[in-house]
Amino acid sequence: MENVKKDYYNKITIDECLETVDEIKYEKKRIDLIKEREASVCYNSKNKGENFKCDAESVSGSVSQRACVYCGARVVLNPITDAYHIVHGPIGCASYTWDIRGSLSSGEEVYRNSFSTDLRETDVIFGGEKKLSGAIDEIVEKYKPKVIFIYSTCIVGVIGDDIDAVCREAEKKYSIRVIPVKSPGFAGNKSTGYKAACNAIINLMSTKKVIDKRNAINYLGDFNLAGEAWIISDYLKRMEIDIIAKITGDSTCSDLMNAPMARLNIVQCAGSMTYLAKQMEEIYDIPFLKVSFYGIQDIKNSLFQIADAIGNEKVKEKVRKFVEEEERKIEKELEYYRSRLTGKKAAIFVGGGFKAISLIKQFNDLGMETVMVGTQTGKPEDYEIIRSISNEGTVILDDANPAELEKFMLEKGADILVGGVKERPLAYKLGVAFCDHNHERKHALCGFEGAVNFAMEIDLTVNSPVWNYV
Numbered sequence: 267m268e269n270v271k272k273d274y275y276n277k278i279t280i281d282e283c284l285e286t287v288d289e290i291k292y293e294k295k296r297i298d299l300i301k302e303r304e305a306s307v308c309y310n311s312k313n314k315g316e317n318f319k320c321d322a323e324s325v326s327g328s329v330s331q332r333a334c335v336y337c338g339a340r341v342v343l344n345p346i347t348d349a350y351h352i353v354h355g356p357i358g359c360a361s362y363t364w365d366i367r368g369s370l371s372s373g374e375e376v377y378r379n380s381f382s383t384d385l386r387e388t389d390v391i392f393g394g395e396k397k398l399s400g401a402i403d404e405i406v407e408k409y410k411p412k413v414i415f416i417y418s419t420c421i422v423g424v425i426g427d428d429i430d431a432v433c434r435e436a437e438k439k440y441s442i443r444v445i446p447v448k449s450p451g452f453a454g455n456k457s458t459g460y461k462a463a464c465n466a467i468i469n470l471m472s473t474k475k476v477i478d479k480r481n482a483i484n485y486l487g488d489f490n491l492a493g494e495a496w497i498i499s500d501y502l503k504r505m506e507i508d509i510i511a512k513i514t515g516d517s518t519c520s521d522l523m524n525a526p527m528a529r530l531n532i533v534q535c536a537g538s539m540t541y542l543a544k545q546m547e548e549i550y551d552i553p554f555l556k557v558s559f560y561g562i563q564d565i566k567n568s569l570f571q572i573a574d575a576i577g578n579e580k581v582k583e584k585v586r587k588f589v590e591e592e593e594r595k596i597e598k599e600l601e602y603y604r605s606r607l608t609g610k611k612a613a614i615f616v617g618g619g620f621k622a623i624s625l626i627k628q629f630n631d632l633g634m635e636t637v638m639v640g641t642q643t644g645k646p647e648d649y650e651i652i653r654s655i656s657n658e659g660t661v662i663l664d665d666a667n668p669a670e671l672e673k674f675m676l677e678k679g680a681d682i683l684v685g686g687v688k689e690r691p692l693a694y695k696l697g698v699a700f701c702d703h704n705h706e707r708k709h710a711l712c713g714f715e716g717a718v719n720f721a722m723e724i725d726l727t728v729n730s731p732v733w734n735y736v
Contacts, residue, residue: 299670300328307670310653310660320664321645324455328667331615331688332642334451336419337362338459341705342538343415343447343466344377345369345489345514346522350411353382354398354429355419359451360384367705368491372516381405385421395427402436402444413443413519415466423450443519445469455665456617457537457643464542467513467522468549476526476550482508483572484528484552486543487535488712490515491705497713498534498559501569505584507576513539526550530575532557532568537618537643558620559712560720561628562593562600592714600631603721608633610728613680615640615663615671615689616703619648625684625703626655632721637678640666668692682728697736699727 299307305319324330333341336355340362344351353360360382371377383389383397398416405411414436418429429446436444447466449459483502488495495515502509511517511525531546531554533539543554555575557568566589573582612629616622619641626636636656640663641648652662661674671692675683683693686704693700701723703711709723710716 307663310656330665333456335454335459336449336451338456339447339449339463342463346517347371347377348374348518350414352401353417354422357382357384359419368708369489370493398432406440415445415447417447417449420451460538461541470522479529480527482510482528483530484511484525485509486513486533487539488515492710494710494712536620558624560624562717563627564624596718599718603725604633606725610634610681611637613638613675613683615685617642619644623651638674
């Protein structure tokens with residue numbers, strides 16, 4: 267490395283450059299884990315049940331890939347199409363809005379706007395409650411909303427504004443729902459934000475027992491990224507299964523208020539919505555199923571599970587015919603991509619455990635090996651499944667930091683990383699292909715057509731000619 271530094275301003279040969287890159291990669295491989303992180307990282311071993319640590323607070327100083335509490339709450343609530351969202355905090359927090367999310371609407375576009383109290387130094391000293399009340403007054407006067415969500419951010423958690431009192435006062439004054447979302451970023455992690463959002467949704471629903479149940483379901487944990495909730499809704503409609511509320515993709519406030527009338531909840535994003543499903547089971551006696559519509563295997567299993575839960579023989583027969591027909595349509599395309607991807611190595615780092623499990627199965631179906639898998643919010647039961655379906659020696663890690671992701675991608679020779687917007691630069695910096703499976707994407711990856719889109723994207727990025735020049 268010293269020789270390269272000295273010759274930097276002279277001509278450097280290609281061989282010397284490659285040696286430098288190799289040295290950097292070698293140094294990356296030698297990165298040691300932070301001691302407190304060792305229990306959250308392991309090499310998969312089927313014969314040894316290790317005490318794997320997950321679902322805990324991030325280790326200070328490790329620069330975790332997790333998002334904050336406010337982010338978790340906003341992810342869940344933002345797609346409600348006719349709700350108004352006031353971010354009580356500095357203007358920067360309000361930047362987490364529609365333009366970096368792929369949630370679509372078939373109706374109103376209100377959710378694409380974000381309102382902020384824009385707290386400044388004076389507000390921090392003297393309190394921001396008056397400013398929040400003024401913001402509510404202004405929105406009511408201009409837009410006549412039915413529901414407003416008020417998000418408390420980090421600074422509000424520090425100065426102690428009583429947003430509960432402000433919300434109660436606004437509800438009395440205007441006879442509308444004004445719901446606090448307790449989401450100061452430092453108060454936990456993204457999972458805490460999910461819980462805060464679910465509590466806000468329960469607050470929106472009536473807490474009374476529902477007697478007149480409808481023969482229909484709620485679809486929890488789909489945020490209609492690139493119209494995915496529409497794809498699954500169409501599947502269910504073709505099987506004569508009605509949906510009362512999609513929670514929260516392309517939903518309205520009235521949909522959510524009617525959700526307690528359903529007979530069954532299906533949960534796509536287990537990380538964000540299992541808490542809500544359990545609350546609804548306790549309050550409204552609605553059982554729930556965890557499902558996944560990512561990858562052929564999980565799509566089929568989920569549809570048959572729903573049919574079994576409904577217990578209608580006609581529905582079961584429709585599901586069977588539908589699955590056979592859809593598989594037939596896409597088999598040739600998937601076979602083509604398998605021929606191009608077999609033997610490639612994949613690394614996964616996503617938000618929830620259920621998505622990671624589905625991705626491992628998808629890669630297996632494409633003939634690819636998963637060499638590293640991790641999540642931000644996975645639970646012990648998720649990691650047990652991950653361990654059972656991944657190969658010996660696969661690196662499993664919870665709540666990773668960038669150094670760990672880079673270390674294990676290089677160590678395992680990953681050809682592609684599947685992750686979110688924060689992981690993209692890590693992959694490209696190392697010359698590794700990348701697939702965005704997060705909230706920012708603009709193309710559908712769920713359902714049978716999504717399985718083909720996923721295979722196509724993996725092929726396009728892994729087999730891109732650009733890697734011949736890196």
